Amino acid sequence: MADRSLRGTGLGSKSFEDETGVEFAARQEVGYICSNKHEYSLTFAVEAEVPAVWECPRCGAESLRLDGTKAEAKDEKPARTHWDMLRERRSIPELEELLAERLDLLRSGELGPNYATVGGKTRKSA
Numbered sequence: 001m002a003d004r005s006l007r008g009t010g011l012g013s014k015s016f017e018d019e020t021g022v023e024f025a026a027r028q029e030v031g032y033i034c035s036n037k038h039e040y041s042l043t044f045a046v047e048a049e050v051p052a053v054w055e056c057p058r059c060g061a062e063s064l065r066l067d068g069t070k071a072e073a074k075d076e077k078p079a080r081t082h083w084d085m086l087r088e089r090r091s092i093p094e095l096e097e098l099l100a101e102r103l104d105l106l107r108s109g110e111l112g113p114n115y116a117t118v119g120g121k122t123r124k125s126a
C-alpha cells in the first residue's frame with residue numbers, strides 16, 4: 001500500500017505532508033474602512049475573534065468593519081460618583097434641608113474648625 005503510493009511520485013513535486021488543517025484552514029476575509037476612506041481587508045481564521053476596530057495600515061486611523069459590525073457594547077457600568085450614590089438616598093429638597101441645617105450649625109459655632117475637638121454635643125435632629 002505505502003509502497004505503491006510512493007512509486008511514480010516525483011521528488012519535490014509533491015509534499016507528503018498532510019495539508020489538511022494547515023493549508024486549508026478555514027479563513028475569512030474581513031473588510032475595513034478607515035476614517036480617511038481607505039478600504040482594505042484582512043484575513044482571519046474563521047475561529048478567530050475578528051476585532052471590530054483596526055488601525056489603518058496606510059494612515060493609522062481607526063478603521064471600522066465594512067460589514068458594519070460594531071464593537072460589542074461594553075457592559076461596564078458607568079462610574080458612580082459619590083454624588084450619584086447620595087442622590088439615590090436623598091432627594092434634592094432633603095439635601096437642601098440638610099445643607100441648611102449644617103449651615104445653621106456652622107454659623108452658630110457648633111460646627112467649624114474646633115468641632116472635632118469640642119465634640120460631645122449631640123445633633124438636634126436626624
Ligand SMILES: [Zn+2]
Pocket residue numbers: 034035036037038056057058059060061
Ligand atoms: Zn487610512
